[in-house]
Structure formats: C-alpha cells, structure tokens
Amino acid sequence: MISELSRHVGETVTLKGWLYHWRKGGKIWFLVLRDGSGYLQAVVSKADVPEAVWEAATGATQESTLEVSGIVKADPRSPGGVELGVADVKILDLCHDWPITPKEHGVDFLMSQRHLWLRSSRQVAVLKVRSEIESAIHDFFYARGYTRLDSPILTPAACEGTSSLFETQYTEDEKAYLSQSGQLYLEPAAAALGRVYCFGPTFRAEKSKTRRHLREFWMVEPEVAFLEIDGLMDLAEEFVKELTARVLDRRKEDLKRLERDVAKLEPVAAKRFPRISYREAVEMLQKKNMPVKFGDDLGGDEETALTEGFDTPIMVTRYPSSIKAFYMQPDAKDPDVALCLDMLAPEGYGEIIGGSQRIHDHDLLLSRIRQHDLPLEAFQWYLDVRKYGTFPHSGFGMGLERFVAWMCGVPHLRECIPYPRMLYRIYP
Numbered sequence: 001m002i003s004e005l006s007r008h009v010g011e012t013v014t015l016k017g018w019l020y021h022w023r024k025g026g027k028i029w030f031l032v033l034r035d036g037s038g039y040l041q042a043v044v045s046k047a048d049v050p051e052a053v054w055e056a057a058t059g060a061t062q063e064s065t066l067e068v069s070g071i072v073k074a075d076p077r078s079p080g081g082v083e084l085g086v087a088d089v090k091i092l093d094l095c096h097d098w099p100i101t102p103k104e105h106g107v108d109f110l111m112s113q114r115h116l117w118l119r120s121s122r123q124v125a126v127l128k129v130r131s132e133i134e135s136a137i138h139d140f141f142y143a144r145g146y147t148r149l150d151s152p153i154l155t156p157a158a159c160e161g162t163s164s165l166f167e168t169q170y171t172e173d174e175k176a177y178l179s180q181s182g183q184l185y186l187e188p189a190a191a192a193l194g195r196v197y198c199f200g201p202t203f204r205a206e207k208s209k210t211r212r213h214l215r216e217f218w219m220v221e222p223e224v225a226f227l228e229i230d231g232l233m234d235l236a237e238e239f240v241k242e243l244t245a246r247v248l249d250r251r252k253e254d255l256k257r258l259e260r261d262v263a264k265l266e267p268v269a270a271k272r273f274p275r276i277s278y279r280e281a282v283e284m285l286q287k288k289n290m291p292v293k294f295g296d297d298l299g300g301d302e303e304t305a306l307t308e309g310f311d312t313p314i315m316v317t318r319y320p321s322s323i324k325a326f327y328m329q330p331d332a333k334d335p336d337v338a339l340c341l342d343m344l345a346p347e348g349y350g351e352i353i354g355g356s357q358r359i360h361d362h363d364l365l366l367s368r369i370r371q372h373d374l375p376l377e378a379f380q381w382y383l384d385v386r387k388y389g390t391f392p393h394s395g396f397g398m399g400l401e402r403f404v405a406w407m408c409g410v411p412h413l414r415e416c417i418p419y420p421r422m423l424y425r426i427y428p
C-alpha cells in the first residue's frame with residue numbers, strides 16, 4: 001500500500017493502482033498513482049527505462065489500472081514523504097473516455113456518476129473522515145461500558161411522526177415501516193443493559209430537497225438508564241468533543257485536502273458549549289428581527305442565526321412540547337416545555353443532535369400516545385417499559401452525515417454518504 005511506503009525507503013517495490021494525473025517534463029514524466037491508501041508520485045526518466053516502459057508510462061490515461069515497480073526514495077516535499085524512482089510500468093487496463101474530466105461538471109451529472117466520482121481525491125477524503133468518525137463512535141461508547149444493540153429496520157409503527165414514513169408490504173395483510181430511529185427499541189434494552197447504543201441506517205420520506213436532508217441516513221443513538229436531562233447534555237457535549245478531537249488528530253491530511261479551516265474546529269474540542277433554553281432562543285431571534293414566537297419550530301435560518309458569533313456548537317433545550325415528539329418528558333417547572341435538547345453546529349451546519357429525557361410515567365405516556373393519534377396496539381410493548389420497573393432515562397440521536405459535513409466543511413449532505421438517497425435520486 002502507498003501509505004506504508006515511508007517504511008520501505010531504499011527498497012524496490014511493486015504496486016498496483018490507478019493513474020490519477022500526471023505532469024510531463026520532456027524526458028521525465030511524473031505519474032501520480034493512487035491506490036485508496038494514498039497518492040504516490042512515480043518519476044519515470046526516459047534515459048533510465050527501456051523504450052517499452054517509457055511508452056507505457058506516457059501512454060497511460062487517467063484512471064488506467066497500472067502496475068509500477070521501482071525504488072522508494074525519501075522526498076520530504078511529497079505528502080507521504082516518499083516518491084518512486086520507476087523501473088517498470090505495466091498497463092493492466094487502459095482506461096478509455098473517463099467521464100469525469102477536470103472541467104466543471106454539474107452536480108446532477110456527478111451524482112449520476114457517483115460510483116466513479118467516489119475516486120476523486122475530495123470524495124476519498126470525506127469517506128476517510130466518515131470512517132474515522134464511525135470508529136471513534138464505537139470507541140467512545142466501548143470505553144464507557146455501553147453495549148451496542150442493533151435496532152430493527154422493519155417496524156410496525158412510527159417513531160418520529162407519521163409524515164415521513166416509508167411504507168412497505170410486510171405480509172399480504174400487514175404493513176411495515178422503515179425505521180426512522182432505533183430509540184423506541186433502545187429504551188427496553190436500557191432496562192436490560194443499563195447503557196446501550198445503536199448505530200445504523202434510518203429512513204425518512206423527506207418531501208423537500210434541502211442540503212441537510214437525506215432519505216436514508218445513519219444515526220447513532222445512545223440510551224441511558226437513570227440519566228436525566230442535565231447528564232444528557234454533558235454526554236452529548238463530551239461525545240462531540242471527543243469525535244472532533246479524533247478527527248483533528250488522525251485525519252489531518254484529509255482535512256487539508258478538503259481545505260478545511262481547522263482553526264474553526266479547534267475550539268470545539270477545547271471550550272464548553274453554551275446552553276440556552278428555547279425561550280431564550282426566541283428572545284435572541286426577536287432581537288435579530290426574526291418573526292419568531294413561542295410555539296414556532298426553528299428552521300435552518302433560525303438555527304444559523306442562533307449560532308452566529310459562537311465558535312462551538314450550542315445546545316438549545318426545553319422546546320415547547322407541542323412541536324416535539326410524543327415521548328418527551330415535560331419539565332415539572334414549566335409544563336409547556338419538554339426536557340429535550342437540540343445541538344446546533346456553528347458555521348450554518350444546523351442541528352446535529354436531537355435528544356430528550358423520556359416520559360417514564362405509564363399513564364402520562366398513554367395519554368400522549370392517544371393525543372398524537374398513534375395506534376395503541378402497536379405501542380403496547382413500549383408502554384410495558386413503564387409498567388414493569390419504570391425508571392427515568394434519556395438518550396439522543398446524532399445524524400452521522402450532518403456531523404461529517406460539518407467536520408469536512410462540505411455544505412451538502414449528499415457528499416457525506418457513499419450513495420445518497422434523496423428525493424428524485426436513487427441511482428446508482
């Protein structure tokens with residue numbers, strides 16, 4: 001692998017990969033080879049190689065599959081610290097008419113070529129950051145004694161409102177819905193295992209095209225027995241700090257390739273996140289002349305306005321119960337609001353985390369299910385958690401692609417998942 005070459009300076013190696021680009025210098029050609037692990041400048045000198053090798057090197061086209069042999073040389077100026085003095089080049093497959101040229105392509109075109117676009121250095125960098133975050137998520141919870149619990153994808157009922165449900169036929173006379181969140185299944189598991197989390201794909205039949213919404217996205221959700229709202233805020237903050245520090249520490253090269261201004265991320269790992277209530281948020285927005293009143297949901301514009309002037313995420317808590325999910329615990333001191341939190345990322349990235357303390361009183365939950373017109377039969381098992389040894393508990397969900405987008409400084413979620421599923425796009 002190219003990424004391992006710095007340990008082989010002075011040795012002769014053979015590598016397989018693809019030609020990414022090249023520079024001609026008369027009798028010397030510089031081929032840049034990529035193999036997924038990194039990029040390698042391979043220097044071919046006409047005087048030092050047989051005619052056939054020179055022809056292969058100069059005849060290779062972008063994305064041709066190559067096998068290259070030569071001596072690894074230290075080169076402090078190149079990203080991996082080495083370059084290759086080429087002795088042999090074999091074209092394993094000559095690539096014809098590679099469709100993604102250096103000219104500007106429209107996003108629709110690139111999306112239709114997503115399977116090929118993945119090879120570009122920017123996309124590779126985003127996917128590496130994403131993978132790093134996935135590992136960091138598991139490490140975070142493992143280190144804190146959580147048990148990973150996989151929630152089902154096919155479910156009999158809605159979790160986050162019925163307007164964004166994907167329906168499928170389960171049996172001839174029974175319907176099923178693709179999961180919008182694993183939360184409801186984590187709550188019983190928190191009574192079994194104490195601290196649990198799930199991490200998997202979730203589905204929302206979003207009807208609008210925005211840069212922050214996918215129809216299939218990955219969500220990580222912890223759920224913790226005996227944790228209440230203040231502890232939940234601490235957990236969410238610690239989580240985001242640790243993931244950010246990990247990305248800054250281990251994906252420097254990728255962030256550089258993405259031209260991410262890391263100075264914007266450094267405060268996140270270091271400073272305490274401000275916590276404000278929804279009521280305070282409404283006042284702040286009114287002072288900014290935005291026409292918001294108690295009871296209104298906060299959209300993307302409001303979220304961006306709220307985070308202006310902060311260099312870390314902020315946590316907005318205690319939204320009106322009327323605009324939040326049925327399972328959220330009301331605040332005993334202010335019964336119109338729920339003990340919930342939204343974490344809003346700076347630089348306009350908006351809501352990255354949503355969570356709450358859950359209602360643990362059986363009768364209150366029952367009345368909420370009725371109020372929201374949810375099918376009681378489908379929630380009987382969920383009510384059971386409150387019937388047999390009930391306990392206060394809390395959890396949150398973080399959308400992986402929203403977090404990746406923010407870390408990478410990529411404005412649109414479609415580049416933060418390998419194969420995005422959006423309104424009007426399910427190919428490839």
Ligand code: 4AD
Nearest residue numbers: 181183213214217221352353354355395396397399
């Ligand atoms: O705020 P949401 O809807 O919360 C829940 O689903 C809770 N059941 C989670 C829990 O408490 N266990 O979604 C959580 C997060 C959002 O903050 C956002 O990051 C992401 O999921 N998200 C989306 N990401 C991409 N595309 C969409 N359509 C998303 N909808 C939500």
Ligand code: MG
Nearest residue numbers: 342351353354
């Ligand atoms: Mg939310």
